[in-house]
Amino acid sequence: MLPYSRIRIVLVFLVLFLFTSEACIYDFYRKEFVSEDQKNDEALLLAFFGLLPNPNQKLFGFIPGSSRNLSNAQFLNAEWVPKSHKKKLVWVHGWNPAERDADPITNDQKKIQNIKNTFSNGMVHFQEGRDSASSEFDLYLYTYRTSNSILVNGRQFHSTLRATFSDSDSVYIVAHSMGGLVTRVALAKETGELPFVRLVVTLASPQYGSPFASKGFLGSNPFTNELGSYLVDTQGGSELAYTNQGNLQPVISGASNLVLDVLNDSYLKSGLNVKFISFAGVLSNCTLGETFYYNTGCNILSNAGLNQSDGIVPLNSARLGNLGLKQINVSDCDHSMMAFQTTNIDDSKSLNLFSQVISEIRNNP
Template sequence: MLRNKRIRLVIFLIFTIIFSSEACIYNFYRKEFVSEDKKNEEALLLAFLGLLPNPNQKLFGFFPATSRNLSNSQFLNAEWFPKSDKKKLVFVHGWNPAERDSDPITSDEKKIQNIKNTFLNGLIHFQEGRNSASSEFDLYLYTYRTSNSILVNGRQFYSTLRANFSDTDSVYIVAHSMGGLVTRVTLSRESGELPFIRLVITLATPHFGSPFASRGFLGSNPFANELGSYLVDTQGGSELAYTNAGNLQTTLNGANNLVLDVLNDSYIKSGLNTKFISFAGILSNCSLGETFYYNTGCTILNNAGFTQSDGIVTVNSAQLGNMSLKQINVSDCDHSMMAFQTSNIDDTKSLNLFSQVISEIRNNP
């Protein structure tokens, strides 16, 4: 009884702090906006209070062309992107270790590069008409400062979507890794209604966190510390920590994540998990990924009893504990490959994953 009261109190406090418009919220989340540039700090404060758009986040519309050497001119501010009757795809990238809270405001050039770093192959597949996606959908891409809280980024993503789409649109979100958590905050009842969101595809999203974002898991393993330290030292990264509270979770000693617990509890009560299809990468052999970090991460997770993962996110976490509308396992794709990023753009793993995502959207209108 006491524990339930405490949980309800925490839920109330989190959403009161995050979603109110009182100036004191800036002091609570001041570390989100620490900057040596006072103009940057002021701009971020005004954005957080809802008085200006956040300069570190942006929604772009994508113009297909012919060259695989994508030009920045193909990415247009969504407010100026031509409107059509097509359905809308919105890609949301995951964690970006290259930026910190204290960095200057991200330029458009850097924003576009952040998008390409995650979704370059997917953009090319779309451009080249893979599974006829470009004939049926307009493609948008959302980018944000990942070191900031998922609560902050999710609320601002809500405002961005609300400003750019109408209730008569049909919008489908494809979110990789942390992007799926940001999207879950966006669609939570506490944020507000977005009736035009028909479905969300999550690709290797740590719905129940990742051990590599949990200090207790890192321990004395030098590689694990190198892999995980860039996560836990920021607010956004720390909110990726593993939680034992998820459905069907393997227990990790001392693991907890109150932010994800509150968010997931809210989704269970509201029934919103039925808007999500979750894709999980599973390396059957820890040498089959294309990225050394994720292959090594796979081995570390295996040795800790997590025998199915993409090298950073365990399968049950990526599957949302079998609570999403549908769970799809993808064989022998590491965490980066789960965003269509293979060394060879024409790799069948990348092509087939893209096609499968588009097919799932078509099958769940």
């Protein structure tokens, strides 16, 4: 548990940042909105004050098709999706290492590609009728600029959900990696009520952070330095840093993350963790990931005493310290595979994970 004085200081900052529109707050966090294009600056500033939707975030509705080569035409603006009485699935992707705050505003093609990079297998499973998901649910997908703070993205995700769905809807969020943290901000008591969100399933979300976003962990290892250079030099990336706070959390030297500490403390006090089911990837052998990247990450974490991980997120972090409604380990899936994204779309690990997620949602109405 954090000392009360530290909690109070950080809570004051978060409340100011999340729930006010004073110009001084914008100036303080202006690096979130800097762009080389003045028009981009103006659009982002208007979005920050709630006068326009953030042009770097969007909710799409997915229209099932017949080809595994998913067409951009299958992604509709959420407000254009015909209303139905089906339950709603909202999938949220994770961190994109290629993005920076100063990049031009992403067009729809880029937004859709960001979604496909994470969830293309899952969307194919959905449109092909696996577990009859497409008969029971409408599928939506949310994208955002991951270099921005999770506080910025979470607040805007909340606004998007509030504008799209009504209290009579039944909405189930499936969030991979950083998307789980964005969702936790969106659903935090301080952000505002979203009674239509019935359940959140997180897939390999670093709910207590990842060492690869912590400067002190990077050391001289070329792999960690390369990864760290993508993470710690953006606000969003730095907020993925590992924290030593949290239930059952293994300690690594010098690790801290006040943003996650305050967010998680808020959830403990509000009791909202009961809305979360956490899936965690566990590589039983550091050769079983589908890429050298995750296998190397697995070895580095194991050598640091974090013996169970998906190559990026340690087990206890992904499981939220066993504090949620339910925790589920997924054997021999690396961090990307935890979003159904196996090299072979018909791999049993992808198919089984999809089925298990749909089953958990059905069993927790």
